[in-house]
Amino acid sequence: MIKKHLATVLTATVLAGGFVGLSAGSAHAADRVNKCGSSYAFKKSWTINDNGDARVAGFIDIYYNSGNGYNCAIARGNDATVTNHHEIFVAVRRSGTNDWINDGAGSNYTRYAGPVYAYAKGACIDFVGGLKYNESAGQGASGYNSQHCG
Known part of the structure; x- marks a missing residue:
């Protein structure tokens, strides 16, 4: 039984x-691909929200290497929601500092921005990501403070 x-x-x-x-x-969902390196473990994706409505325009993917204490961030567009995304950017820093490490600002990336790395062993990170896209001149940006702590 x-x-x-x-x-x-x-x-x-x-x-x-x-x-x-x-x-x-x-x-x-858009494809998530680890561009940080094989020693980095995926932690979570945070949304990049459209500035004009509630849709998800993209994602900020966070990875962590517990061996060296570095975090990695990548921003990517949400292919299922927006088309023709461009000017993708991402930035990361150790919380409580002003030392932003960024990629994509002033560029015309179309698939993803990053990877960018910030050392934060025993601390948290802040990160931001954004993009523009041609659908009604849409754009989105989102930032997160003290979200991932390693």
């Missing part, structure tokens, strides 16, 4: 996982 119940629960879990995978598939 226990084996039969366990098999039923496992089957339901696998099926539910399959349906969740289908409903939250990559058709609604």
Whole structure:
């Protein structure tokens, strides 16, 4: 009886996982690619929100290398929401400092900006990312303070 119940629960879990995978598939998210290096572990993506409405124009991906204490940030457009994105930028710093490390400002990047690195072992980081896109002259930028602490 226990084996039969366990098999039923496992089957339901696998099926539910399959349906969740289908409903939250990559058709609604831009591809995330680690440009920081193989020793950097992905931590989280934060949204870059459109300045004019609630849609997600892009993402700021944060990676961390626990071996050397460096954080890495990359900004990318959300291909599922906006088209023709350009002028993508990203910046990161150790919280409490004025030492922004940035990439993309004044450029015409079309896929992503970064990677940029900030040392913050035992501390938190602040980061910002943004982009413009041709859909109704849309643009978005978002900044986050003390979000990832290593």
